[in-house]
Amino acid sequence: MAQEVEEIMKRIQSHRGVKQMMIINKDGLPLKTNMEMTPATEQIIRNIHELSIAARRLVRDVDPTDDLMFLRTRSKNDELLISPDEDFTVVVIQGNGE
């Protein structure tokens, strides 16, 4: 898995407009990130983990046979892309309109 994580990181970081990115495991712990590890970053990672859990629960509320594939938030400045997978969740923060 470590090699797979490395390849994903490299591929995503080569995209124009990517500001921050992280790969989180199923327990919400960061496997890899280009962000400096500060208490604020840890809080962001926890909130991202909780957001994807809440989104998955909502999708299953609407249709128990369904499953979350992707989550995107758009704000004035940025877009946050969350892609949950079996073993880990890939998260990218990019400038709005990239």
Added chain:
Amino acid sequence: MAQEVEEIMKRIQSHRGVKQMMIINKDGLPLKTNMEMTPATEQIIRNIHELSIAARRLVRDVDPTDDLMFLRTRSKNDELLISPDEDFTVVVIQGNGE
């Protein structure tokens, strides 16, 4: 506001692929919906309200001057579009790929 809500409902419901939709006030209570009001629907509305609060908190964690404009989840079957505004939040559930 009631008239504004009616117009938004009509405009959105005319779009192809729209399955469910609802307009929720700032306290998470439904102003308008084409969904039958059941305990399951109430649970969905509560979870949507919590999801948009969690997303807004996350956006502000990343950049306190920023604000959430739009939230989209994509699942195998559906797309859920959440558009928070000053007074209310418009939510649409549509088929995936509509």
